[in-house]
Amino acid sequence: xxxxxxxxxxxxxxxxxxxxxxxxxxxxxxxxxxxxxxxxxxxxxxxxxxxxxxxxxxxxxxxxxxxxxxxxxxxxxxxxxxxxxxxxxxxxxxxxxxxxxxxxxxxxxxxxxxxxxxxxxxxxxxxxxxxxxxxxxxxxxxxxxxxxxxxxxxxxxxxxxxxxxxxxxxxxxxxxxxxxxxxxxxxxxxxxxxxxxxxxxxxxxxxxxxxxxxxxxxxxxxxxxxxxxxxxxxxxxxxxxxxxxxxxxxxxxxxxxxxxxxxxxxxxxxxxxxxxxxxxxxxxxxxxx
Amino acid sequence: xxxxxxxxxxxxxxxxxxxxxxxxxxxxxxxxxxxxxxxxxxxxxxxxxxxxxxxxxxxxxxxxxxxxxxxxxxxxxxxxxxxxxxxxxx
Numbered sequence: 001x002x003x004x005x006x007x008x009x010x011x012x013x014x015x016x017x018x019x020x021x022x023x024x025x026x027x028x029x030x031x032x033x034x035x036x037x038x039x040x041x042x043x044x045x046x047x048x049x050x051x052x053x054x055x056x057x058x059x060x061x062x063x064x065x066x067x068x069x070x071x072x073x074x075x076x077x078x079x080x081x082x083x084x085x086x087x088x089x090x091x092x093x094x095x096x097x098x099x100x101x102x103x104x105x106x107x108x109x110x111x112x113x114x115x116x117x118x119x120x121x122x123x124x125x126x127x128x129x130x131x132x133x134x135x136x137x138x139x140x141x142x143x144x145x146x147x148x149x150x151x152x153x154x155x156x157x158x159x160x161x162x163x164x165x166x167x168x169x170x171x172x173x174x175x176x177x178x179x180x181x182x183x184x185x186x187x188x189x190x191x192x193x194x195x196x197x198x199x200x201x202x203x204x205x206x207x208x209x210x211x212x213x214x215x216x217x218x219x220x221x222x223x224x225x226x227x228x229x230x231x232x233x234x235x236x237x238x239x240x241x242x243x244x245x246x247x248x249x250x251x252x253x254x255x256x257x258x259x260x261x262x263x264x265x266x267x268x269x270x271x272x273x274x275x276x277x278x279x280x281x282x283x284x285x286x287x288x289x
Numbered sequence: 290x291x292x293x294x295x296x297x298x299x300x301x302x303x304x305x306x307x308x309x310x311x312x313x314x315x316x317x318x319x320x321x322x323x324x325x326x327x328x329x330x331x332x333x334x335x336x337x338x339x340x341x342x343x344x345x346x347x348x349x350x351x352x353x354x355x356x357x358x359x360x361x362x363x364x365x366x367x368x369x370x371x372x373x374x375x376x377x378x379x
Contacts, residue, residue, distance in 0.1 A: 027293070030293060030299075030303060031292075031293045031294065033299050033302070033303075034293055034294045034295055034296060034299045035294060037296055037298065037299060038294060038296060040294060043291055043292050043293075043294050044291075046294055048296055050298075050361070051354045051361055054351065054354045054355075055354050055355060058351060058354065058355040059355060266351065269344070269347050269348065269351070272344060273344060273348070276340075276344065280331060284331055
């Protein structure tokens with residue numbers, strides 16, 4: 001009879017990952033914590049200020065506004081991208097050459113670097129040389145993302161939807177392909193409607209990929225920087241200045257390293273809290289099933 | 290290490306976190322925990338309660354800093370009690 005041998009050698013296999021995470025995340029995070037309690041000009045010139053920067057950052061109205069914008073932005077793009085991604089996945093061909101072509105076409109936006117996406121939409125939205133801007137002018141809409149906050153928001157949201165809906169679509173597509181054919185056969189025997197098939201077979205089977213999709217999209221959108229920075233530069237005014245851009249303005253633009261470190265930690269805690277709430281809620285919903 | 294600009298309070302903070310993690314790991318090896326339901330509205334393991342406790346303590350500290358002029362040590366003592374209650378009955 002074979003007995004199960006227990007040893008802890010597998011832990012050594014985890015060591016490289018631990019070291020990489022330590023150097024790329026834990027040590028920088030520790031440094032940020034150290035910076036957040038000091039008025040710091042360089043490692044030698046620094047003064048301990050305790051919790052002063054945290055008080056300043058938490059009571060800063062610019063942070064409140066950027067946080068509100070960030071939540072509105074993330075919720076807006078999740079509300080659009082998740083249903084749209086599911087629809088795209090449901091419409092994609094499942095067999096033959098069409099399936100390969102559809103996969104490639106859908107994946108193209110994901111392959112484009114973020115700053116290039118910003119540049120593409122910057123040109124695309126211009127009324128003089130851009131297709132979208134020219135179209136809006138043609139149908140009589142006074143559209144200018146550089147001067148009108150609503151137009152800037154519309155463009156930033158559209159850009160994100162264009163860039164990231166494919167991710168949700170591809171995740172859902174893989175989830176749909178993993179559903180065994182017998183479920184559909186049973187549904188046909190029961191003469192289930194298309195909606196019933198979606199509601200009682202496809203959607204429950206997509207739960208896991210949707211959890212990943214929602215979490216990924218939430219975290220990514222909550223940390224968005226490059227695309228709006230390239231497209232609008234946070235303007236007009238500060239109407240599209242999201243948290244990370246406000247943070248960069250403080251850390252690099254003004255070189256206020258102490259307040260910026262405190263800002264980063266508050267930002268980190270908010271992301272941690274929201275992700276934990278999302279994750280726990282979704283996992284408990286699954287357990288209840 | 291000088292480039293990390295260490296201070297005594299932050300060093301003590303990270304030593305504290307390190308000690309808690311080592312302690313929890315040892316506790317888990319000596320007596321593995323089972324998921325249970327306490328006053329929190331969800332079933333939790335010991336590690337879950339530690340995470341919830343640390344995260345909520347961070348927000349309690351932030352609230353103290355933002356809303357009051359009370360010494361931050363008061364928040365730390367309150368959070369220590371909160372952690373004990375959470376770990377035992379959470």
